[in-house]
Amino acid sequence: xxxxxxxxxxxxxxxxxxxxxxxxxxxxxxxxxxxxxxxxxxxxxxxxxxxxxxxxxxxxxxxxxxxxxxxxxxxxxxxxxxxxxxxxxxxxxxxxxxxxxxxxxxxxxxxxxxxxxxxxxxxxxxxxxxxxxxxxxxxxxxxxxxxxxxxxxxxxxxxxxxxxxxxxxxxxxxxxxxxxxxxxxxxxxxxxxxxxxxxxxxxxxxxxxxxxxxxxxxxxxxxxxxxxxxxxxxxxxxxxxxxxxxxxxxxxxxxxxxxxxxxxxxxxxxxxxxxxxxxxxxxxxxxxxxxxxxxxxxxxxxxxxxxxxxxxxxxxxxxxxxxxxxxxxxxxxxxxxxxxxxxxxxxxxxxxxxxxxxxxxxxxxxxxxxxxxxxxxxxxxxxxxxxxxxxxxxxxxxxxxxxxxxxxxxxxxxxxxxxxxxxxxxxxxxxxxxxxxxxxxxxxxxxxxxxxxxxxxxxxxxxxxxxxxxxxxxxxxxxxxxxxx
Ligand code: HEM
Numbered sequence: 001x002x003x004x005x006x007x008x009x010x011x012x013x014x015x016x017x018x019x020x021x022x023x024x025x026x027x028x029x030x031x032x033x034x035x036x037x038x039x040x041x042x043x044x045x046x047x048x049x050x051x052x053x054x055x056x057x058x059x060x061x062x063x064x065x066x067x068x069x070x071x072x073x074x075x076x077x078x079x080x081x082x083x084x085x086x087x088x089x090x091x092x093x094x095x096x097x098x099x100x101x102x103x104x105x106x107x108x109x110x111x112x113x114x115x116x117x118x119x120x121x122x123x124x125x126x127x128x129x130x131x132x133x134x135x136x137x138x139x140x141x142x143x144x145x146x147x148x149x150x151x152x153x154x155x156x157x158x159x160x161x162x163x164x165x166x167x168x169x170x171x172x173x174x175x176x177x178x179x180x181x182x183x184x185x186x187x188x189x190x191x192x193x194x195x196x197x198x199x200x201x202x203x204x205x206x207x208x209x210x211x212x213x214x215x216x217x218x219x220x221x222x223x224x225x226x227x228x229x230x231x232x233x234x235x236x237x238x239x240x241x242x243x244x245x246x247x248x249x250x251x252x253x254x255x256x257x258x259x260x261x262x263x264x265x266x267x268x269x270x271x272x273x274x275x276x277x278x279x280x281x282x283x284x285x286x287x288x289x290x291x292x293x294x295x296x297x298x299x300x301x302x303x304x305x306x307x308x309x310x311x312x313x314x315x316x317x318x319x320x321x322x323x324x325x326x327x328x329x330x331x332x333x334x335x336x337x338x339x340x341x342x343x344x345x346x347x348x349x350x351x352x353x354x355x356x357x358x359x360x361x362x363x364x365x366x367x368x369x370x371x372x373x374x375x376x377x378x379x380x381x382x383x384x385x386x387x388x389x390x391x392x393x394x395x396x397x398x399x400x401x402x403x404x405x406x407x408x409x410x411x412x413x414x415x416x417x418x419x420x421x422x423x424x425x426x427x428x429x430x431x432x433x434x435x436x437x438x439x440x441x442x443x444x445x446x447x448x449x450x451x452x453x454x455x456x457x458x459x460x461x462x463x464x465x466x467x468x469x470x471x472x473x474x475x476x477x478x479x480x481x482x483x484x485x
Pocket of ligand 1: 101102113116169172282285286287289290293345346347350351420421422423426427428429430431432434435
């Protein structure tokens, strides 16, 4: 059956390019649109030649925004060494992320990536999916959903998923059970401090006067005072775990724990600050990304029953297979997750900074120090890339029927530069495969037994909030219904 138009996200209004004036550039338009900056930039990219736009702002600052795959390839791959994190980004995130993988370039990045990549080999992934994810599903998630189904309670599924992935990533990063997904939905000091750091760091980027936070920090007032406190809560927490881990490792002859922290300590990195920063980076990378993806996914499924029934069919077909094989083979589910993240990417915009002057493939001139951002949110909405039905939630875009007589679905991936939801090139997301395994396992574990019914008011579209990782504004209210066995 053909998907119905009702499932579509709201159409973007076609607008012209913003006015630009001498000295202040398009500063006024940027201020007027600052509460909807992502949508504003995406609208502009839709009407820009080569899907690329140079935003002129106050006193001659210029930023390039692009939704053009050839330019994405240029900055993420062909000219990779010329487009790094840069001073602006690293300076803004340093209090939170220090010199860890998400916040450095060059040799230090290479080294951390190399070491961390062991955490993502097949053996570790299998262990992760079979032990960490499945325990969290059966011991924590399912019981909460059963109670909600029995009592008819409305749950905020976004909150549930954030708690779920927080517990998961704490296990991977530290080998520590954060116990954040409990029936009482506890507020833990560590998780709350983490949330505060993410929020304040995001706000630093969004401020109209970019250096304002530095002044507040200097004076130790307002949000910057809260930031300082939250950072120290996180660091203290991490340091305690690190000390315990160090002691444990000293008493052991070999490395049997698989968490990232043990791996770093085992390889001789005993500098607590450095190790703390790395662990925090992983928490950020792994925490809100999969929960964001799954929140929007379940919302789209609730609006598209024909997709949900295809997914359910696949879950039932695969349910006899061992856990790891099951999730690896969920082709339709995989496609539907890709499709959902096309419309609602967990990382909606990502900026690089030019090390040297350069010219982009479309002729746009880039000066040293200029920021060039690719915008997955805008790219997923381009007719030139996805066709005139781009607004429809259609997993079939990613699938082909096999020629063989059983006519199974086969997944057809898109070029990573057209769909840079996980970034692309040498710095492509290290957790991509892990994220898919986790998401598919959650989808299978939940949908097999329950129907997740949106309790969002009829006709209301949830609002996409782009922070460091995107969120559904106000959460995702749902009712849980137990399926007939
Ligand atoms: C749906 C889920 C996810 C999405 C959409 C996603 C997306 C991304 C993106 C866009 C980046 C590039 C950020 C940048 O450098 O500017 C990234 C990097 C990274 N991600 Fe993910 N991610 C996801 C899940 C995960 C998970 C579960 C983990 C780990 C447990 C993870 C670990 C990392 C790491 C370590 C990096 C840094 C890679 C590097 O700089 O070399 N990600 N991810």
